[in-house]
Amino acid sequence: MHELSLVESIIESVEHDARSRGIKKITRLRVVAGELASVSHRALSFALENVVRGTFLEQANIELAVKEAWESCPVCQQKFKPEPPFYQCPECGKTVFPSSENRQVYIDFYEGE
Numbered sequence: 001m002h003e004l005s006l007v008e009s010i011i012e013s014v015e016h017d018a019r020s021r022g023i024k025k026i027t028r029l030r031v032v033a034g035e036l037a038s039v040s041h042r043a044l045s046f047a048l049e050n051v052v053r054g055t056f057l058e059q060a061n062i063e064l065a066v067k068e069a070w071e072s073c074p075v076c077q078q079k080f081k082p083e084p085p086f087y088q089c090p091e092c093g094k095t096v097f098p099s100s101e102n103r104q105v106y107i108d109f110y111e112g113e
């Protein structure tokens with residue numbers, strides 16, 4: 001499952017970063033999924049709950065947020081959500097490809113002690 005390996009790499013990078021800062025335990029983690037990321041949000045949250053078992057994120061309060069894919073048209077400044085497959089501005093028809101953060105799952109922040 002795509003979501004599982006995604007979550008595993010998220011957990012790994014949090015662990016790696018936390019260790020390099022001398023953090024022993026993660027208390028909070030916020031993961032953001034762009035609306036246009038090709039993941040199932042349910043599978044993602046299921047994977048998050050399960051992959052952290054036995055890691056030092058086990059006690060963490062994990063939050064999964066979905067970021068709505070709003071973009072602003074560079075031609076007419078219209079704010080809209082680009083829809084695949086054409087990503088066209090509803091006002092002027094300009095193709096606005098969604099920014100990378102609307103297509104990715106990323107770590108917003110984590111807290112630890």
Ligand SMILES: [Zn+2]
Nearest residue numbers: 073076089092
């Ligand atoms: Zn436009």
